[in-house]
Amino acid sequence: MKIVLVEDDEKISSFIAKGFKELGYIIQVFDNGEDAYYFLMNENYDIAIIDIMLPKLNGFELIQKLRERSNKIPIIVLSAKNATDDKVKGLELGADDYLTKPFAFSELLSRINAIYRRVNNIKETVLQYADLSLDILTRxxxxxxxxxxxxxxxxxxxxxxxxxxxxxxxxxxxxxxxxxxxxxxxxxxxxxxxxxxxxxxxxxxxxxxxxxxxxxxxxxxxx
The missing domain is CATH 1.10.10.10 (Winged helix-like DNA-binding domain superfamily/Winged helix DNA-binding domain)
Structure with a gap:
């Protein structure tokens, strides 16, 4: 799976990137919304994790611009803003999920896997070919x-x-x-x-x- 992370807190972004790299995922990290926007409009990735409080282009603006230009990449908002209005706004703009900080990496991973399975219409968690079997959850x-x-x-x-x-x-x-x-x-x-x-x-x-x-x-x- 290929993931884009847009997070300007270096400690948080390093923590998330380390977790996904250890699982063998590809992760591209940006610390501002503007650079992430141009990347996402030109590259094909599986999912984006986007913070709200970002420089140059905040998370809400980034999501809105992506959806206005018919970019359908699944998006999880990851933010310290936990008010109901913020969650509603993020989802109405086109985010697929909203996770508030602080968070457990295991929950973020679980939500990403759930969205990936839904978007790709994967009903089973086990890939099977001939006598070869691969469980995408337990690996x-x-x-x-x-x-x-x-x-x-x-x-x-x-x-x-x-x-x-x-x-x-x-x-x-x-x-x-x-x-x-x-x-x-x-x-x-x-x-x-x-x-x-x-x-x-x-x-x-x-x-x-x-x-x-x-x-x-x-x-x-x-x-």
């Missing part, structure tokens, strides 16, 4: 009923492949999904990560699922 991966331990990037790659099972994905698509827009297109990091994932997902098992499409990319499928 548990099994194949042929055997539990497989994955590192953060390995998990992110497998989730991306499973969400696109049967479709060819290019190296650029994988880079953008797992590392975000700031990457070196000449890097071999995707090949290295695919190799590591194959050693855990395919090598110990008879059924191979990760296949190379030479000159194009990779595909998760049964032969």
């Amino acid at each position: 548990e991966v099994t194949k042929a009923d055997k539990k497989i331990e994955l590192q953060k990037k390995e998990y992110s790659l497998l989730e991306y492949l499973m969400r696109n099972a049967g479709r060819i994905v290019t190296k650029t698509m994988i880079l953008e999904s797992i590392w975000g827009y700031d990457f070196d297109p000449q890097t071999n990091v995707v090949d290295v990560l695919i190799h590591r994932l194959r050693k855990k997902i395919d090598d110990p098992f008879e059924k191979k699922l990760i296949h190379t499409v030479h000159g194009v990319g990779y595909v998760l499928k049964e032969k």
